[in-house]
Amino acid sequence: SSSLPVFSHDEVTKHRSLEDGVWVTYKGGVYDVTEFVPMHPGGNKILLAAGGALEPFWALYAVHDQEYVLEILSKYKVGEL
Numbered sequence: 001s002s003s004l005p006v007f008s009h010d011e012v013t014k015h016r017s018l019e020d021g022v023w024v025t026y027k028g029g030v031y032d033v034t035e036f037v038p039m040h041p042g043g044n045k046i047l048l049a050a051g052g053a054l055e056p057f058w059a060l061y062a063v064h065d066q067e068y069v070l071e072i073l074s075k076y077k078v079g080e081l
């Protein structure tokens, strides 16, 4: 179980820039990855997913299909959808 807040899709879409924060969703979780953007090995491509779902992008870039990538993502969890 989780004590994290529940966010709507509309709320997530408000966070699609470094200024407003970069939020993404993955399998029902909401992640604020703003601090990770400068560290992303794939550079600013990460911003293509800002405010929405990671799944369509990670389906295209299979480099993310590794356990340690999910461990990185998990550190930035801020809520549930």
Ligand code: HEM
Binding pocket: 024, 033, 036, 040, 041, 042, 043, 045, 046, 047, 048, 049, 054, 057, 058, 061, 063, 064, 066, 069, 072, 073
């Ligand atoms: C590489 C994390 C979103 C494109 C990587 C790697 C990590 C990572 C850890 C290195 C993988 C490895 O080589 O072992 C993340 C996280 C994301 C995210 C935590 C979201 C929170 C995205 C998105 C895209 C993307 C949305 C594309 C639209 C890429 C590409 C690489 C990469 C192209 C390969 C870079 C290279 O090796 O030259 N990402 N990523 N990433 N990512 Fe992401």
